Amino acid sequence: MSETNSYLDMELLRFSTAGSVDDGKSTLIGRLLYDSKSIFEDQYEAIEQSSKKKGEEHVNLALLTDGLRSEREQGITIDVAYRYFATPKRKFIIADTPGHIQYTRNMVTGASTSNLSIILIDARKGISEQTYRHTFIASLLGIPHVVFCINKMDLVDYDEAVFERIKKETEAFASKLDVKDVHFIPISALKGDNVVNRSENMSWYKGSTLLYLLETIHIGSDHNHIDCRFPVQYVVRPQKKEFHDYRGYAGRIAGGVFKPGDKVIALPSGFTSSVKSIDTFDGPVDEAFAPMSVTLTLEDEIDISRGDMIVRENNQPINSQDLDVMICWLNAKPLQVRGKYALKHTSSDARCVIKDVQYKMDINTLHRNEEDREIKMNDIGRISIRTTKPIFFDSYKKNRVTGSLILIDESTNETVGAGMIIG
C-alpha cells in the first residue's frame, strides 16, 4: 500500500518544450520517457521497427513523439502534442510544441498552461534567433520557471567553457525579459548525460539533473493565492425537494483563498453578501483556493449568473471596456483593425472592436516595430480594444486566468487571437 499512498500525494507539473528537429527536442523527451521507464514495451517495439525500416543505426527515441501520419511522413511536428509520465515524486504533463517560426501559435498554446518551460540550445551553435524567440514567449506567457538545456555537450567534448559562455550570454538577455526563475543544465539528450542520470563526463557540473529539477522545483506559489477571484461558471439550482431553495454558484477559483464568512461583492451588479458555504460533492470545505472547482452559496439572495465574478469587497479587479492587450495571432486571415470579434474572458462572453495596433514585436530581436503594424499569423503585437460590456480583469502578470482572453472570428467561429491583458 505504501506505493499507492505516495502516489496519492503527488503534485502535478505541466511543462512545455520548444525546439526544432535539429535541437534534439524529440530526443530529449524520448530520453526522459525512456530513462524514467515510462515507455511501454509495445511502444518501444514499434519505434524499434520503424528505426530499422528507415535504416537507422540506433533506436530513434525521437520517433516516440511522432503523432499524426503526415508528421511521420514529413518528419516534423505540426501540432502541440501532450505526453505524460510520472516518477514516484511527481506526475508530469509535457506540452510538446514545434519550434519553427511559423509555429509560434503552437508554442504559445503549449506555454499557456505550463508551470515551466524547457528551452534547448545547441552547444555547438550557441544562442540562436530561436533561443530569443522561445525565451520571449516563455516570458510573455508568464511561465514561472525556465530551464535552459545546453544540449549536445557530447559534440563539444563536454567542455565546461562552452557551457559557461552560453550560460553567460543567455543570462544577459534573459535578465532583460521578465523571467523569474532561470536554470541552466549541460546535457546530451542523445547519450543521456544529466537528463535522468548524472553525467560521468561532466564532473565539473555540480547542479541537478533535469529530471531531479523537474521533480523538486517549487511550484506551490505558481497560482495567485492573494487576490480573490471567482468567475461564476454555472448556477446550480437542484429541482429537488431536499434542496428546494438551494442556489449555488459553481466555478473554478481563479485566485486567492475563499472562506465561509468572507464579505464578498458580485460584479457587475455590485451587490454585497458573505460566503455561506463552499460546497463540493464530498461535503463542504473550510477554504478553497486556485485551481479548485467548488460551488459557493451566499447568505443573501442576489441575482448572479454565468459571466459574473465574485470577489472581495476590498480587493477588486480592474473594470473597463478599454483594454491594452499583447496579442498572438493564430489565424491565416490577418487581424483587422476596426474589425469586430467575439471575445471570451474567464466565463464571460463579449464582443470587441480592434481600435489600434500600437506595435508589432520582432520576436527574434525583441525590437518593437511601429512602422509595419500588420498582425499576421504567428505575429505578436500590442493592440487596444474596446469591448461591448465591461470586463473584470487583472493584468496577465498578476493573474494568468483573469488576465487572459481569446478572440474569435464571428464568421468562422475559429479562435484567431490569444490575448494577454496589460491593463
Place this chain on the structure above:
Amino acid sequence: MKAYNLTHLKELESEAIYVMREVASQFENPVLLFSGGKDSIVCAHIARKAFYPASIPFPLMHVDTGHNFPETIEFRDKFIEKIGANLIVASVQDSIDQGRVTEEKGYNASRNGLQTVTLLDAIEEHKFDAAIGGARRDEEKARAKERFFSHRDEFGQWDPKNQRPELWNIFNGLKNFGENFRVFPISNWTEMDVWQYILAEGIELPPLYFAHKRDIFVRDGVIMSESEFIEQKEEEKTITKVVRFRTIGDMTCTGAVESDADTLEKIIEEVAATRTTERGTRSDDKRSEAAMEDRKKQGYF
C-alpha cells in the same frame, strides 16, 4: 505562508469538473457517452460531482454494438439506476437492420467500426450538439493531439490539421448549425491516474476488470473470451484461465490479460509494473499504424 497545493488527482478532477460545467453552459443539448468501461464510469462520476446537489443536467448514451459482455450491460443498468440518470441506448443492431451499415464477415469480424455510423445517426436524431467522452491523450498517438473541445463538421469528421488552438482554460464551443463537438474532460489523465482515482473515490466497476476464471482462446497473441459472437478457428482451442480485462469494449475485439489481480490495490500494482499499453490488448488498433487516426477522422470517438 501556508502551502496551497492540490495533489495531482485533485487537480485533474478539478480540471475535469470545470470542463463538465463548461459543456453544460456552452451547449444546448449535450450528452455523455457511456460504454460501461472505467473511463466513462469516471466521467459519469465527475459529472455527478460537477453539478451536485443537482442531478446531471444531460442524458447518458450507450452505443450498444450488441456484442457487449453481459456483465457490462448488467453493470450499466444498475449504475444508471443508482445515480438516477437518463439513459439512451443507440443500437448498432438497429443500424444493421435498417441497412445503414453492413456487418463484417469472417474470423475477425467486428462491429467496432460500425459504431461510428450508429453514433453519428444518434447524434443527429437527438440533435446533440456536444458528446462528452472518456478518451485520454495517453491512450494512443493520434489522441495525443486531441483538444478538450474537439470540433466536428456536419459529417462528424475530425480534421487534425485544422484544429482550433486551445489556450489556458478558455474553451471555444461556438459552431455553425449541424456541427457538433466531442468533449474529453479526462484528456490529461493516464491509465494510472484513472485507477488511482477509482480507488481514492471508491468507484464501483464491472467485475470484468478484476481477475476471474474465464473460457478463453488465443488469437494472434491476444487472449479473447469465448463468445457466441466470435467464430473460432479449428486450432483456436478453448481453455480456462484466470484473467482480467484492462479495457472493456466489444467481446469481438477486447483482449484479456492473464492476471490474479482481484482487488483495486493489486490492479494498481499490476498497472505500475506493466510494460505494455492498455490499447495493446485492442485488436481494433492493430489493423494499421494509423488505425486510430483514420477512424477518428471519420467520426469515431
